[in-house]
Amino acid sequence: MKRRVLLATAAALMALPAASFAQGMDKVKACFIYVGPVGDGGWTYQHDQGRQALAAEFGDRVDATTYQESVPEGADSERVLTQMALSGCNIVFATSFGYMDAVNNVAAKFPNVKFEHATGYRRDSANVSTYDARFYEGRAVTGTIAGMMTQSDKIGYIGSFPIPENIQGINAAYLAAKKVNPDVTMSIVWAYSWFDPAKEADAARALIEQGVDVVLQHTDSTAPLAEAAKTEGVIGFGQASDMAEFKPSPRVASIIDNWAPYYIERVGALLDGTYEQKATWAGIAGGEVEIGEITDVVPADVKAKAEEVRDAIAAGELHPFTGPLNKQDGTEWLAEGETPDDADLAGMNFYVEGITGQIPQ
Amino acid sequence: MDIGGINIITLLATLIVASVPILMAALGELVVEKSGVLNLGVEGMMIIGAVIGFVVAVQTGNPVIGFLGGAVAGAALAAVFALLTQVLLANQVASGLALTLFGLGLSSLIGQGWNGIRPPLTRDVPLGPLSDIPVLGPVLFSHDWMVYASFALVVAVWWVLRRTRAGLILRAVGESHDAAHALGYKVRRIRMAAILFGGAMAGMGGAYISLIRVPQWTDGITSGAGWIALAIVVFASWKPWRVLLGAWLFGGISVLQLSLQAAGSRIPVEYLSMSPYVITILVLVFISSGRGRAMGAPADLGKTFHASR
Numbered sequence: 001m002k003r004r005v006l007l008a009t010a011a012a013l014m015a016l017p018a019a020s021f022a023q024g025m026d027k028v029k030a031c032f033i034y035v036g037p038v039g040d041g042g043w044t045y046q047h048d049q050g051r052q053a054l055a056a057e058f059g060d061r062v063d064a065t066t067y068q069e070s071v072p073e074g075a076d077s078e079r080v081l082t083q084m085a086l087s088g089c090n091i092v093f094a095t096s097f098g099y100m101d102a103v104n105n106v107a108a109k110f111p112n113v114k115f116e117h118a119t120g121y122r123r124d125s126a127n128v129s130t131y132d133a134r135f136y137e138g139r140a141v142t143g144t145i146a147g148m149m150t151q152s153d154k155i156g157y158i159g160s161f162p163i164p165e166n167i168q169g170i171n172a173a174y175l176a177a178k179k180v181n182p183d184v185t186m187s188i189v190w191a192y193s194w195f196d197p198a199k200e201a202d203a204a205r206a207l208i209e210q211g212v213d214v215v216l217q218h219t220d221s222t223a224p225l226a227e228a229a230k231t232e233g234v235i236g237f238g239q240a241s242d243m244a245e246f247k248p249s250p251r252v253a254s255i256i257d258n259w260a261p262y263y264i265e266r267v268g269a270l271l272d273g274t275y276e277q278k279a280t281w282a283g284i285a286g287g288e289v290e291i292g293e294i295t296d297v298v299p300a301d302v303k304a305k306a307e308e309v310r311d312a313i314a315a316g317e318l319h320p321f322t323g324p325l326n327k328q329d330g331t332e333w334l335a336e337g338e339t340p341d342d343a344d345l346a347g348m349n350f351y352v353e354g355i356t357g358q359i360p361q
Numbered sequence: 362m363d364i365g366g367i368n369i370i371t372l373l374a375t376l377i378v379a380s381v382p383i384l385m386a387a388l389g390e391l392v393v394e395k396s397g398v399l400n401l402g403v404e405g406m407m408i409i410g411a412v413i414g415f416v417v418a419v420q421t422g423n424p425v426i427g428f429l430g431g432a433v434a435g436a437a438l439a440a441v442f443a444l445l446t447q448v449l450l451a452n453q454v455a456s457g458l459a460l461t462l463f464g465l466g467l468s469s470l471i472g473q474g475w476n477g478i479r480p481p482l483t484r485d486v487p488l489g490p491l492s493d494i495p496v497l498g499p500v501l502f503s504h505d506w507m508v509y510a511s512f513a514l515v516v517a518v519w520w521v522l523r524r525t526r527a528g529l530i531l532r533a534v535g536e537s538h539d540a541a542h543a544l545g546y547k548v549r550r551i552r553m554a555a556i557l558f559g560g561a562m563a564g565m566g567g568a569y570i571s572l573i574r575v576p577q578w579t580d581g582i583t584s585g586a587g588w589i590a591l592a593i594v595v596f597a598s599w600k601p602w603r604v605l606l607g608a609w610l611f612g613g614i615s616v617l618q619l620s621l622q623a624a625g626s627r628i629p630v631e632y633l634s635m636s637p638y639v640i641t642i643l644v645l646v647f648i649s650s651g652r653g654r655a656m657g658a659p660a661d662l663g664k665t666f667h668a669s670r
Contacts, residue, residue: 037469037580039476070581156623189622196584197575199615202379206619209371222477223575229479230576245477357625 024273030054030263031089032067033080035096036195042220042240043194043257044069047095047118050259057264061271073098078105085110091270093263094118096194097163104128114275116266118259119165121346126277131262134283135165136172136345138255139216140320141291141310142237145253146214147177147184148302149235155214156207158200158224159190162360164348166218171352172320173216178354180305187212188357197223208234215250225250235297242292253306254292261287281342284314321345326353367620372613373500375620378574380612381511382407382566382583386590387597387604388511388518389562394594395522396555397535399663401457402442403563404587405464410435410564411571412468415480415578418568424483428507428568435564436557438464443556447549450665461587468580475578483507483573507569512605514562519601531555535659538666548666563587589637596640599657611637 032051036044054064066089071080077099084092085106091114094103100117104124107115115128123130146155155177159166170188177184187210189203200219204227207215215236217224222243228234228250238246238254262280269275282288291310294303312318323334328351334340351359386403393400413434418427442460445451483505485492491502522528531551534541538548570586571578589611597603618633 039469039472039580041476041579187623187625189619191619193584195579195581197577197579197582198570198584198586199619201575202375202616203619203623205375206616206623209368209375209620210623212623221579222577223579226479226575226577243477245479357622358627360629360631 024271025090027061027063028058028090028267028270029063029066029088030267031084031087031092032064033071033077033084033092033094033096033099034067034069035071035073035098036220037069038067040195040220041222041243041245042238044095044220046241046257047093047259050263051093053260054263054267058267058271062267064267071099074102078102081106081115082109085113089113091116091267094120097161097165114270121279123277123279129266129277129279131266131280132165133257133288134281135255135257135289136168136320137283137313138289138291139169139172140176140313140318141306142216142253142255143173143176144180144309145237145294145298145302145306146173146216147179147181148305149252149298150177150181150184150214151233152211152213153181153183154185154187154210154212155216156187156189156204156210156212158203158207158215158217158219159188160194160219161192162190164346167348167351167359168345169216169218170355171348174355175320175325175352176309186355188355190360191219193219195220197221200224201227204228204236222246238292244292247293248295249297251295252298253294256290256292258288258290284310285316327351328353328355367617367624367626370496370499372616372620374503375616376609376613377500377508378504379616380608381508382569382574382586383590383593383612384511384605384608385514385566385569386563386587387593387608388514388601389559389566390590390594391597391599391601391604392518392522392531392562393555393559394662395535395599395659396531396552397538397659397661397664397666398446398552398556399453399457400439400442400460400556400559401454401591402438402460402464402587403559403590404583404585405461406435406438406560406563407464407567407570407587407590408468408581408583409438409464409471410567411582412472412475412567412578414564414568415571416471416475418480418572419475419478422481424481424572427480427572428565431564431568431572432561433564435562435567436560439556439560439563442560443553446665447553447556450667453663453665465581472578472580478578480572480576480578482576505573507565507573515601515605522601532659535661538661538664542666542668548668552666563590566590592637599659610640 034044038048051064054062068080071077093116095118097119100120100122103115103117104122107125107128117130119132120130157170174186191199191203201223204215204224208231213234215228217239225236225246228236235252236250238251240257242254242256243251319339321340323338324336325334327333410431414427414431417430418424445456446453485503486506488502492498534548534551542548593607596607614637
């Protein structure tokens with residue numbers, strides 16, 4: 001009984017500022033839920049940088065001090081999200097794909113709280129927005145470097161989960177490498193985790209033992225780079241964050257996720273009353289995906305080629321997936337000059353022609 | 362020697378390295394359980410050992426001192442458990458679980474600011490011509506000193522438990538603390554010593570992850586290794602040699618499934634990665650079916666001892 005009164009009061013309290021949404025808000029409480037620790041040096045670290053940028057940008061007008069680290073994808077995340085909504089958060093950033101069901105469930109119960117879900121595609125209620133970055137554009141750049149740098153013509157990819165985001169990355173990297181090095185082959189290892197340093201290190205080791213000398217990773221820790229550092233001549237790339245501590249080698253370049261502009265834009269919109277539901281998917285051109293410094297280990301011609309790819313993508317002249325392209329089984333995917341639309345990309349569940357192995361079902 | 366595109370020699374060599382952390386932690390836990398104490402805090406002690414070992418090694422520039430630091434840190438956390446369960450007579454299962462949660466949180470706090478630093482490198486022991494022997498060389502004679510130390514510890518634990526008076530007393534305490542007490546043995550003191558030993562071993566196992574296997578510090582680096590160590594003790598039915606086998610089996614499967622993927626094998630990896638846990642469940646079912654005694658579980662495992670009762 002008491003609990004119900006409490007909940008009702010909380011709901012009523014939250015209903016109050018709703019009336020003034022159109023005029024904006026004086027103060028916004030922004031909350032964050034992370035899948036890993038902020039000290040992972042990768043994915044979660046970058047989201048936390050974005051959170052800190054909020055505080056720096058808006059000062060007293062934004063309370064961005066609430067965040068929860070290492071929340072497992074699943075029932076736990078629903079509990080944490082509910083807790084955040086009840087504790088007065090105006091906008092909640094859920095920063096992992098696997099929070100999708102939880103975000104939409106909780107959002108339906110708290111229509112006055114804005115939910116922002118990273119890398120998801122479900123927006124069941126009007127208060128759920130999604131945002132994503134075109135990581136595959138960055139993969140095209142690192143794939144170009146990988147294809148030109150490999151001595152053994154074998155490159156490796158450590159995937160996290162077999163979801164479209166990973167498959168986009170694998171296909172984009174492979175196609176870019178193939179373009180500059182027709183002999184290249186790619187081995188793929190699924191770690192079934194976004195963050196498990198020991199397993200990521202083992203995965204990198206397994207690839208290196210197979211003769212792979214360029215390791216691309218889609219997992220969040222720096223362990224694959226540390227493993228690559230043990231073997232002479234093996235290189236890798238920073239993932240999600242710059243991972244600058246492994247410069248100049250094995251980290252020869254990196255794909256950096258820069259979430260700060262998006263967070264500032266969204267919270268700013270909430271403050272001045274222009275907030276609207278939307279689905280954002282920006283890439284290199286929008287500044288959400290950055291390519292970290294290409295170190296001197298990379299020869300000048302390779303570096304020039306990689307920068308050319310990067311600039312062409314940014315300018316909209318090059319799409320990482322441009323036809324003619326076939327699927328792995330040989331059926332046609334894209335005709336000459338054709339590029340996929342966003343829905344096609346977001347649901348990608350096949351390898352392109354030339355990649356061996358199967359996507360785990 | 363390739364089978365299915367996997368080089369068996371490198372696989373075996375990797376397997377031996379991959380199993381060291383769980384082997385160390387499981388050996389320590391075996392001694393603890395043999396003394397009749399169930400410490401579920403292995404994961405917490407491992408991760409504290411991992412972070413302190415890392416910090417000490419970076420500060421001193423010496424990985425050996427780092428391992429000692431990890432051992433001391435693991436033992437210090439185990440001392441908290443000993444205080445709770447042996448002096449204050451708290452429930453062992455609850456205290457152990459609390460220890461894991463506490464260790465995970467504390468390690469994350471201590472580890473702030475230590476991300477992305479590279480620890481001093483531990484080199485392989487130069488065994489000269491031995492490492493040039495075909496097959497055996499790369500598999501057995503090209504590892505770091507901790508690998509050999511862990512082998513030596515398996516032998517030492519087996520020898521002490523089976524062949525010495527101290528081991529006999531320790532087992533007596535675990536089998537029947539009342540009888541041991543009646544004979545005049547200091548049950549509490551012996552159990553505390555065993556708990557501290559278990560903590561030190563778990564701490565060293567954790568330090569192996571952060572100093573050699575992954576070489577770096579990140580939050581949550583042990584990612585469940587402590588739980589696997591606990592399972593191995595049961596799987597091995599409290600016998601040191603079988604702990605070694607169990608560690609190789611569990612470590613081997615985790616390495617094998619990644620190697621199979623890298624080699625492009627079409628075996629569904631999900632089955633392989635769940636097999637160690639399935640085996641553990643089967644063993645647990647077998648034990649709880651009333652044959653636990655035959656499996657070697659100490660009779661007074663997990664029971665609280667107080668001299669007045």
